[in-house]
Amino acid sequence: MEEFWFYIQLGLHHVLDVNAYDHILFLSALALPFAFKSWKNVLLLSTVFTITHCLALVVSVYEIMHIDASWIEFLIPVTILCTAIYNLIDKKVQKGTKTIWFHALATGFFGLIHGFGFSNYFKMMIMGTNEKLGPLFGFAAGIEISQVVIVLLVLVLAYIVQIMFHVKQSLFVIVGSILIMLITIPLLYQTFPF
Template identity: 40%
Template sequence: MNQFELYFSLGITHILDIEGYDHILFVIALCSIYTILDWRKILVLVTAFTIGHSLTLALATLKFISVNADLIELLIPVTIAITSASNLINTQAKEGRWIQLNYLFALFFGLIHGLGFSNFLKSLLGRESSILEPLLAFNLGLELGQLVIVVAFLAFTFILLHILNIKQKLWILISSSMVFLLSVYMIYEANFG
């Protein structure tokens, strides 16, 4: 396996790792207000998240910025809580301004998540002479992993909405509540665990 394939694979497995479920929860929180028919909006949303986390992942990995790892471990579940709480506040989220707010969440909170990814990536890159190719490969792997999460979540949503006839507002309420509760637990663990 060459260097590109190695870091691409590490990016995929890092985001899909169930033990690091914080990033999975964030992607679910972002996507829970959409259905498969909104795939263009979701593509923009996931791209905004990728731009955000790619930027800080690169800056932190290249040592242009440095942020306390404990602070990032606290802020990541806070981003999840804010995103899922916003879904709960407005279950009419499929209209206008609320969608745009979700894009801003994806971009801005992606910056924070990128700092979380950077701690993992920096530990791997210590022995590499050039980090540009591994950084690109890792980011592409993260993006593919995110798309896997989105497709799986939207497929599950499709089954619930179109086969089991659950109302979309109810599904937003259920999924966002579950994600919110898990994020509150993660915040507690980051502070007192």
């Protein structure tokens, strides 16, 4: 049980690490266009992200597929930028008239990319142990817990800004998405694989 808790903590640290803020940026961009009353949709997206993130880890740990780390490191900020841009151009999500399925598919694909980004480090963590599924489940639990915390914080912030300060949701989404884009652009430059 101690080892399982270790991997839960590893998952928590992986997402909540301020120095590796790509997860926080991605989840913030993902949650921005949703109102607090849509928390179930955001929780669904967070769970899809966790599942595909861990699926990428399984594929990597069991050496089913190997992807060049330099490309993955570049694609991670691309996923953040794409999510922020999508927030700016898709007003239907903000009005609640669009289904969640496109978001879920894109989030799942992006979860695979983020999972491959962490796979080499995770493989080093479980090196020398025969047990791989226990650590993966613990890690997945830590990721999910931390992601729920982040999206809830974004939803609470959205509620405070929109209700208490009377800021329109569309303005909140636009400003938040632009800020995320401005933070992400240097990451693209730093990780460019050529």
